[in-house]
Amino acid sequence: MSPTEKTPRQFQAEVCKVLHILTNSLYTNREVFLRELVSNASDALDKLRYRMNRGEQPCLPDLPLEIRISIDKDAKTLTIADTGLGMSADELAENLGTIAKSGSEQFLADLAAAKNAQDENSPPDAANIIGRFGVGFYSVFMVAKKVEVTSRPAFGESTDAHVWSSDGLGTYTVEPAAADAPERGTTIKAWLKDDATEFLENFRVESTIRKHSAFVPFPVLLDGQKVNTQPALWREPKFSVTEEQYEGFYKALTYDSKAPLDVLHFSVDVPVQFSALLFIPDTAQDFFGADRDFWGLDLYTRRVLIQNRNQDLIPEYLAFLKGVVDSEDLPLNISRETLQENAVLRKIRQVIVKQALGNLEKLARDDEEKYRRFWTLHGKVFKLGYHDFAQRERVSALLRFNTSALPDAEALSSLDQYMERAPEGQKTFWYVAAPNREAARLNPHMERFARKGIEVLWLYEPVDEFVMDGLGKYKDWDFMSVETATDQALDAFADKEEHKAAAPLSEDDASSFDALLERMKEILEDRVAGVRVSHRLTDSPAVLVSPDGGISSSMEKLIKVMQKDDSVPVKTLEVNRDHPLLRNMLRIFKADSGDRTLAHMTQALFDASLLQDGYLKDPQALAGRSNKLLEEAAAWYVEVRKLSA
Ligand code: ADP
Numbered sequence: 256m257s258p259t260e261k262t263p264r265q266f267q268a269e270v271c272k273v274l275h276i277l278t279n280s281l282y283t284n285r286e287v288f289l290r291e292l293v294s295n296a297s298d299a300l301d302k303l304r305y306r307m308n309r310g311e312q313p314c315l316p317d318l319p320l321e322i323r324i325s326i327d328k329d330a331k332t333l334t335i336a337d338t339g340l341g342m343s344a345d346e347l348a349e350n351l352g353t354i355a356k357s358g359s360e361q362f363l364a365d366l367a368a369a370k371n372a373q374d375e376n377s378p379p380d381a382a383n384i385i386g387r388f389g390v391g392f393y394s395v396f397m398v399a400k401k402v403e404v405t406s407r408p409a410f411g412e413s414t415d416a417h418v419w420s421s422d423g424l425g426t427y428t429v430e431p432a433a434a435d436a437p438e439r440g441t442t443i444k445a446w447l448k449d450d451a452t453e454f455l456e457n458f459r460v461e462s463t464i465r466k467h468s469a470f471v472p473f474p475v476l477l478d479g480q481k482v483n484t485q486p487a488l489w490r491e492p493k494f495s496v497t498e499e500q501y502e503g504f505y506k507a508l509t510y511d512s513k514a515p516l517d518v519l520h521f522s523v524d525v526p527v528q529f530s531a532l533l534f535i536p537d538t539a540q541d542f543f544g545a546d547r548d549f550w551g552l553d554l555y556t557r558r559v560l561i562q563n564r565n566q567d568l569i570p571e572y573l574a575f576l577k578g579v580v581d582s583e584d585l586p587l588n589i590s591r592e593t594l595q596e597n598a599v600l601r602k603i604r605q606v607i608v609k610q611a612l613g614n615l616e617k618l619a620r621d622d623e624e625k626y627r628r629f630w631t632l633h634g635k636v637f638k639l640g641y642h643d644f645a646q647r648e649r650v651s652a653l654l655r656f657n658t659s660a661l662p663d664a665e666a667l668s669s670l671d672q673y674m675e676r677a678p679e680g681q682k683t684f685w686y687v688a689a690p691n692r693e694a695a696r697l698n699p700h701m702e703r704f705a706r707k708g709i710e711v712l713w714l715y716e717p718v719d720e721f722v723m724d725g726l727g728k729y730k731d732w733d734f735m736s737v738e739t740a741t742d743q744a745l746d747a748f749a750d751k752e753e754h755k756a757a758a759p760l761s762e763d764d765a766s767s768f769d770a771l772l773e774r775m776k777e778i779l780e781d782r783v784a785g786v787r788v789s790h791r792l793t794d795s796p797a798v799l800v801s802p803d804g805g806i807s808s809s810m811e812k813l814i815k816v817m818q819k820d821d822s823v824p825v826k827t828l829e830v831n832r833d834h835p836l837l838r839n840m841l842r843i844f845k846a847d848s849g850d851r852t853l854a855h856m857t858q859a860l861f862d863a864s865l866l867q868d869g870y871l872k873d874p875q876a877l878a879g880r881s882n883k884l885l886e887e888a889a890a891w892y893v894e895v896r897k898l899s900a
């Protein structure tokens with residue numbers, strides 16, 4: 256069926272869902288529909304201008320590029336017209352009848368999240384959600400009971416105009432437009448609902464445009480009067496721009512309702528000419544999830560938009576930056592396809608990286624609180640800067656860590672501060688990966704470091720160990736996991752804490768202990784690579800260790816996950832010869848080397864070490880073994896206390 260027949264067509268199912276929500280459950284901030292329609296009009300004008308700059312001829316090339324809004328109080332209609340790119344009949348059906356699937360899914364998910372975050376009485380705020388996911392147009396149905404979109408394409412074989420029409424309930428029609436249709440571009444006419452007649456008031460529409468669309472780069476005229484007056488802010492000299500203007504521009508650019516954390520505004524002439532206005536948001540983004548592709552800077556040349564969210568202008572680790580870059584040195588007719596290989600862009604990127612790092616260094620130096628905020632919000636992506644070989648030293652200096660020497664989980668240290676605190680002779684950044692501070696503190700590998708008062712970086716995110724690995728060195732110091740520390744690694748550092756040393760073993764007992772270790776290996780068979788005496792433990796009876804110089808257990812786990820390998824790695828069991836449990840096991844062993852309970856205890860000790868290492872392969876068997884031990888212990892207790900039946 257041709258889309259130009261007057262037969263109603265069904266909206267795609269996703270559109271119906273989105274429409275249903277927009278019309279039924281979003282009541283706050285309905286005014287954002289205007290922002291969406293104006294921004295679509297502005298996009299259409301941008302696209303037209305871009306193609307004209309590339310040498311294409313539109314129909315009526317001399318028509319001014321502008322957006323006209325008009326109000327008809329009697330008919331209760333609001334009309335938004337642009338002289339932009341326009342749409343053919345097929346494009347009307349395609350663009351206003353479907354949504355890119357990911358867009359609608361993300362929209363619905365975000366909406367659900369916003370709903371959950373609010374109390375039931377206040378409906379979710381539309382402003383932050385609409386417009387990000389290719390559903391902006393449909394927001395007009397929050398205020399309109401009927402909408403007509405008349406559009407005439409600026410390019411193409413046929414520049415016939417068509418009308419798309421719908422009440423937003425489930426169907427729409429597309430048919431040829433009347434002869435008096437606009438000469439070029441798109442005109443959207445909305446018949447307002449009875450509860451939305453506020454948008455028939457001139458001042459209401461005007462203030463909404465001033466609030467949400469102040470930075471649209473084309474004239475917006477309301478009943479003939481120009482309402483947007485803001486210049487291209489990034490081209491203005493820094494001293495002439497007020498904080499309010501920066502904030503307004505940032506909010507218009509990002510739809511963020513919070514002011515930015517920091518602003519970077521600069522202009523350079525060598526090696527390339529460009530101006531940049533960049534912001535560090537005061538809100539977190541999820542570049543590993545929903546915001547995966549939602550980054551990059553808007554690229555202009557001589558105030559003409561070339562591309563939204565260009566990702567060649569900044570490396571991924573600066574993805575948190577939002578803003579605009581405008582260069583005189585790019586040709587106006589540049590194609591988006593060739594941007595990637597463009598040498599000018601590469602140079603711009605280098606300058607931006609240096610400026611951004613310089614700005615962060617200044618922040619870290621002058622405003623610790625603000626830098627901490629930056630780190631909390633954006634540290635997760637910024638860390639990925641360890642990839643940037645040329646900037647590795649600078650990125651490393653900007654990293655922050657929670658450590659064993661800090662008073663709480665919120666406190667942060669730089670690598671330089673760690674170095675200052677380290678004792679004479681230390682040349683290694685020691686770290687341990689753990690899900691949280693408490694787990695890090697209880698890690699048996701930490702005991703030796705605690706005893707010697709050597710500070711350890713505590714890594715709470717899986718990526719952190721890759722960062723340590725990737726950095727390799729900082730200022731000549733190595734990075735090393737406490738788990739892979741050799742016995743000798745810390746010999747040079749004396750114990751700080753006086754730990755109550757157990758009585759030394761007699762020569763005889765020492766050799767019996769060696770035999771006990773052999774017996775334990777026999778019991779555990781090839782589940783362990785060996786059993787040996789540990790020098791790293793104070794309070795724990797045993798710990799599993801990787802071969803010296805191997806990788807840490809959390810890194811090993813990550814690799815196993817990636818390789819879909821669920822086997823338990825075979826490690827060496829190290830036991831604490833001074834621990835009361837081991838001393839008693841020695842007594843049992845000396846009395847009877849084949850004792851059954853000794854075997855149970857060895858097994859349980861191994862189970863517990865495996866658990867601490869993060870592996871729980873066979874919980875049923877483990878529970879069975881521990882119950883067996885309890886049964887034996889209870890029987891002895893009854894006997895020892897001479898309790899009656
Ligand atoms: P988005 O703007 O995120 O793509 P919208 O729902 O706002 O999503 O618009 C959907 C599509 O409809 C746009 O991508 C564009 O192709 C088309 N469109 C909307 N308004 C106009 C307009 N005024 N002129 C030309 N095309 C438009």
Ligand code: MG
Nearest residue numbers: 291295391392
């Ligand atoms: Mg839009």
